[in-house]
Amino acid sequence: MEFGFTETQLMLKASAREFLEGECPRSFVRAMEQDEKGFTPDLWEKIARVGWLRLPFPQEYGGDGQDFLTLCLLLEEMARVCLPGPYFSSTVLCGLPLAEFGSEAQKREFLAPLGDGRRTMSLAMLEPNVRYDTSGVQLEATARNGGFVLNGIKLLVPYANSVDYLLLPTRTKKTADPDEGITFFIVPTTAPGLTLTPLGTIAHDPESEVAFENVEVSRDAVLGEVDAGGVIFNKISQWGAIGSCAMLVGAADVVLDMTTDYVKQRVAFGRPIGSFQAIQHHCANMAVDAETSKAITYQAAWYLADGMPADQQVSMAKGWTGDAIRRLYSLGHQCHGAIGLTTEYDLQLYSRRCKMWETTFGDTNYHQDRLSRLAGL
């Protein structure tokens, strides 16, 4: 058994931390929460230049060939600074499916531009039924004139108002098994019939409702096979869930440090509040939740990186980590008292994002239920 990380992984973590501390101060994060696009071309170019956009892609398409566990370590670092921008939705949730399921032509067309920042994408998964599994795919794609016509709504699409393409699952055939009859499409955001409405989220990131009204797409726009997109949906759900866990784990470390720093210096009743047992126990409980979440998240990331079947490990990790980090930031708030609730203080930057990551790709109830069924119960 080996719990350590490779030299490459450790170097990536260290260099990412240094880079992000310089390039992403919290003042920038706050400014981007007020910005319509939510990130800057300058930032995107810098991220491209350090090679992160091409990190997980195969080398033959200009990538670095790094595995999913390594990618998660980078996501952890990004979450530590609340990095704005579509890295997760573009590189991870669209880039990885393109690399794994794309045709030769699609890989040639998309991976290099995604990798050097010339092109961005976003995943449009959730619909008004807000179901996390394949039964939630109800947006209709009807075959017509050799192509397809799309009708329906996608919700909570990150950075839809600035990316070039969307990747979305649609329902091309209704059968008894919701895993069957799904088709993924790559659709340019400029497509006629596509309307964006901005949504206001708890994380203050630019998310949209994307309405499809008779949006025409050609057959070339299909990712993978028609009606056989269920496998892509499930894979993206796994990457989404564990990528979210990685971000939760990164944020948790910062919240724990912020909290211990605060309680060491905040004085009440004549002594630092960190010397009171109630506060000490809150902090100890936070440490337990941080460590258990790391353990279960890294295991799932490793399973995915190693290409092993990982459904149970993914649901264990997401079901646990979402809840655990919610407990963690809640205790963080409790230890901070009222100051931690102000916008001026940094804690709320993390708690609001953590709530987002806890919920997307399945909350705890969903994954606990799913785990019990996967275990044959």
Added chain:
Amino acid sequence: MDLRLTPEDQAFRQEVREWMKAELPPDWDSKERLIDFEEPEWVGFAQDFRKKLADKGWLVMHWPKEWGGQDDPLKNMILTEELSYWGAPTGGQPVNQLSAMLLAHGSDELKQYFLPGLAQSKWKWVEGYSEPGGGSDLANIQTHAVKDGDDYIISGSKIWNAAHADGDWMFGLVRTDMDQPKHRGISFMLINMRSPGITWEKVPMMWGKARGLVTLDEVRVPQTNVVGESERGFYVVMASLDAQRASLDRLANTLRIVDLLVEFARETTFEGQKVIDRPGIRNQLAEIMTAVECLRLMSYKVAWLQSNDQPCTREASIVKIFGPDTIQRAHRVGMQMMGAYGLLEPGSKWAPLYGKVENGYLENFARTIGSGTSEINRNVVATRGLGLPRG
């Protein structure tokens, strides 16, 4: 990162399992909660079991080679986990904490005398830490010694141990210098339980088993029985508690109960209703399955860090908090799953899983109390792990 066990390790685990199943009493599964390895009728069996482990070269694999070990803590971990999973007797404190302390601090005479015998499971041991007047506040112990020639004369009492199981030797903390306060003036020493002046009684506990209360009334102990420096005993013991192994026996107990509950949930209906479909059960069971997986990963990580001679205080302290909570929660979930059937004791008609959940539920109240209360462990994580100021 690679979380797989090697094929050799898996083969060893299988070998242990097969050997152990042949050695345990017949109908072990149904009798497990009724058999007490500390009761007179079973004490001999448990000792023989440990001696057989020693004969197979399995009892002290984690020890240094010069004292009969194999320098292989990972292999010991696999053995301990397997034995504990099935509730079989393990080496326990004598071949872990006590021998670690002897190796680190014992005089040559003490090492030569005790270590070979410990490796052969020659004696039954009694822990002498907690007293009726204090457990968490170990620095405040009152059992005291007065010098008499080359000996100490010791009086006091020790509780919550296995004294009632016909112990041969005690390892414990005694105040040897009354002029020094609190944690100074305490020595760690070995006391022959067959000495005149030692009596013991059973303290029945609510899960049907007992602990021991030992009274020492002017017991004569050679001063050479002190392990380490005199008056430094508190630090010797605290260091060994810090270095405490990942408690993989506890992990295994927890894995076992959750495996039993999952199997129970898969197979059981109460008059037509599947247990898994009872309200709230599905998510509770999934949560505890996940918690146990977290515990397994963290316990293995501690063992891995230790076998690589890396510091593991933070992870080990967290396991000390998370482990007891998890096993308690597992039993609560089990009781919930079983509904009113969960109220039935081992041996009762209708008791599911031979009463393992009911009995384990009661016994595991001790988990957040013994070997360091959860409150103390949280204080330790906060002050030593996170650097918070002491109160």
